Amino acid sequence: MTITIDTHAIISAAPASLRAECRDLTPAEFYDRYCDKAGPVKLSEWTPIGARHTGAHCAATIEIADRLRTVTAAGNPVAALTSALYDEGYPVEILAFHQRRTESGAATFIQCEFNGRRGWGAALADDSAESTFRAIIAGINHLGARI
Structure with a gap:
């Protein structure tokens, strides 16, 4: 799946500390630094379950260093994904979470800590839970996650 991100919209929705x-x-440098998902953790498949935009139930298949893992979230996508990542050797801590609805979708900004390093990940998607998953993954990959 290819997602086109309006970088001007996502930057203007970012929390003050990230701006x-x-x-x-x-905008291109912002995307490369905070939104690009290149790295050992990838979102392979995303399936919202139930009402759209609620994030209440979703299933995601993440790829961690060529291993697939399905994560199901019922109400809290942050807890579901961080728990799954912890089980796979990625003990990420979420320090700040900001999410805003924009004309382009749900913009999510996550400041995380991994291996003693802190950084931001950002994402924009139609579904708030998907945006959350993508932002966490971007943050981990931005921090140079290693197996």
Whole structure:
């Protein structure tokens, strides 16, 4: 699945601390640093279950270093994904969570800590839970997750 991100919309929705951190970046540089999902953790498949935009129930298949794992969230996508990542050797801690509805979808900003490093991940998707999953994955990959 290819997602087109309106980087101007996502930057304007970012929390003040992240906007300050990225004030000298172009929209393309912002995307490359905070939204790009390249790395050992990937979202392979996403399936919302039930009402759209609620994030109440969803199933995701994540790929961690070429191993597939299905994560099911019932109400809290952050808890579901961080628990699954912990089980796979990625003890990520969520330090800040910001989510805003934009014209383009749910913009999610997650500041996380992994292996003693802190950084942000950002994502934009129609579904708030999917946006959350993508932001966490972008944050982990941004911090240089290693197996």
